[in-house]
Amino acid sequence: MGEFEVHRVRFFGLVPAGVRCLVCQPRGGRLALARTDGAVEVYNFAANYFQEKVIPGHEARSVEALCWAAGDRLFGAGLGGDITEYDLARLCAAHSVDGCGGPIWSMAANSSGTQLAIGCEDGSVKLFQVVPGGIQFERNLDRRKGRILCLSWHPSDTHIAAGSIDILRVFDVRSGQTVQRVMVNYHVQKVKRECIVWSIAFLSSGTVVTSDSFGRVQFWDWERGTLLESHTISTSAVLSLAVSEKEDSIIVGTSTGATYQFQLLPVKTGSLEKRWVRTKPFQHHTHDVRAVAHSSTALISGGLDAQLVIRPLMEKMQKKGYEAALRKFTFPHRRLVSCARKARLLLFQFSQHLELWRLGSTDETGDDGEVLPLRRMPEHLVQLKSKGPEHIYCSCVSPCGSWVSYSTASRFHLYRVQYEGDGVSVKKVPKVPKLLLPAYQLQFSSDSSSLFVASARGSVHVLQLLEPGGCKHLHTLQPPSGSPEAVYLLASSADGHWLAAVGGDWAIHIYNLKCFKHHCMVPMYSCAVTAVAIHPVTNNLVITYSDQQLFEFSIPEKQYTAWSRMVQNRGLHKVWLERDSPITHITFNPKNPSHILLHDIYMFCVLDKSLPLPDNSTLLMNQGTLKQLPETARQRQLHAFKICKKFQPLLFADLLDEKCLVMVERPIMDIKTQLPLPIQQKKFGT
């Protein structure tokens, strides 16, 4: 791999927000997720669970319930009392309607996706019609005292079951009347606490499933108002539950971070009588699991520890390969760090502020693995707080370090940074061009003279940066046949000639910046793009996809390179394809044109195109063994993928100069100690 000095950075204090809601798209293959800071994300199952859309949060937005309706429309509701529809093409909140019932605790769509029912703080259940362009209030159902914490439609849409405090209620949708009222606290003796029904599900058989704060999962016959089965699975609250489409499997999440699966199994083999049995326990989370979902093949849970866990069910898998592996996601699938190489600066993006740091330096040298003493410590130069309640969409620092830019949902900011000796002064550029906001990605050109702004409908704005501190709109680039989706990735060439833009429809367009014309489009691939970069010498575009495929496309020749074809013919190594996290950054070594540097959360790789490709029988991660071999043996076993797994979880890696790397790590334990408190665990023997 070569010898490098590594700046190992652990002062990016990112604390991802906890997962609050999860909902699978019916018949769509996507998962919508809402976090405690109001951010909404969409994951694509087919694209290797790639986080394909992110709508940043908002200070005033609390999302307590999320649901898909009318096919692919996404709605959210929360303690603010509004029902919000999210525009997934423009990645923002489209419009809001006041529920008029106070804070909204729960929301569910009927099976045809034409109506939404919301459960409110004032004890009412309200029905809304989903119409083109928005939603319309239809009517209130019978209102009683007690906040409606959860609700569920019967699959036939004739009844709604609602959970409250100490009570579960069933409504007849047509008449709006309460047709059943069951006290769930009845069986608990001498208890002064109230029983909170945290989640509820209505099965087609007429069974209502509830989970409550006493750690019980209970099955009720709603018509008779009787308890069929009661399972006490935890000493702390069971906060969430989700039923599979076939209604033969249930996943529940508890406050302790444990999740359990219930399955409807025959009492004896061959018997027709079936019972719900608690089958599999899981402990994937350390904090409360407030959201669970059940897809056709997997159990999905999200915790306040910010982790999204997808546990495929073995019995549903065709083959026991990597598809059946457990997937855990803690960090976003996009870059939150940008680097000014020459100036040795790092810009960290938080949800409501940015931090600009200057790296430290050392004069010493040492042996492999040795920690070198610093001559100058890293400095926190500037903290830029975003004004207003909106969270930040994207940010960037120019390669020279003199410009910093970021965008929120409605504002775009550009700053000029000046370095005087040891001090730093930041000045806002006053008149920025009026653009359609938000910007989804920002990228400065390599000579820091232009700023590329990724916008909606496939467009990219080119802004010219003027000294001493100004900005002018030069041109807007658009794909020839238009695109409904926003651009989310940008890459510009070192010579300032080319720009590559990736849209939400996964199309990659390449533009000629000298004449501002569309140059060509990379052939469509069936997966989402996770990172792109243009080689400084050859102007080859290197592309990584969410299924871990890797391509190299020659921009001047408008076709894949010979090396790329060879890689595709040979196929990538199995271990490479079975990585859990996507590549989020690609960069190059100007002194070594055959090198491509890339990284994901768990590994950093120097891909040397001049070396042979490994086949499946060779060990992929062979750096350790190579070091121990004598020179001649090493030469025989060298292959193109030089992978280092020493630094993880890795949020960002870049080459500062030919001998210097920077690695930004975020240890998981540093995050966990800053989260809300977990439940006390009493372990035997401690």
Added chain:
Amino acid sequence: VAMARRRQAAAVLLSPPSSEDEANEAPEEVSFGAAKEAAETERKLVGEAARRHRELLKEKRRRRQELFAEQKKRKLLPEAVLQELSAAPPAGRNQHRLLLGSNSRARPGVSVVLGSVTVLRGFTSLSLYLTRSKGNYMAVCLKEQSLAGLHQQLAKDFLNAQLYGPDANRAQANEFFSLENKKDPVKKAAVQFVDKSWGEYKMSKTT
């Protein structure tokens, strides 16, 4: 002579006590009349002081009342405008809606933001007055924020009490994760005692 003696006695009574050696001596003999006169003068002086004090308070109170009356008059728009407003229908055509008068007349929970009011003399119509006013002035009718905010806070408090309240059995982070460290196959120290700064920033060599 008697009067001189009385005056002298009064002076002696009213004057500060003499030096220490004289304190050992027996008190001076003072006649009843002299004492009476001394007491009277003293009473008169105190009375006058009290009366002056009362006068001062009265004056202060009077001035304060006047100030309040003045402020109240200043708060209301000129008489002519008020008359016109009570006669005319509420202005609704432009986005700005004015809610005038004291807080008791405004609907509860609605805030009214009014800048400084410039008094124009010689105006002819209400609408002219409203459109003429320039300057940093915008009157808006805000959504009933205070009520909605209260509901939201109550809801959040309920959630917090249920999840993190006294019955919740929560553990401190270092306690919780130290348990994991101890249960690991390779036992580690409690989270609290691991030196955090060690991992902060390092430069190391790697090949």
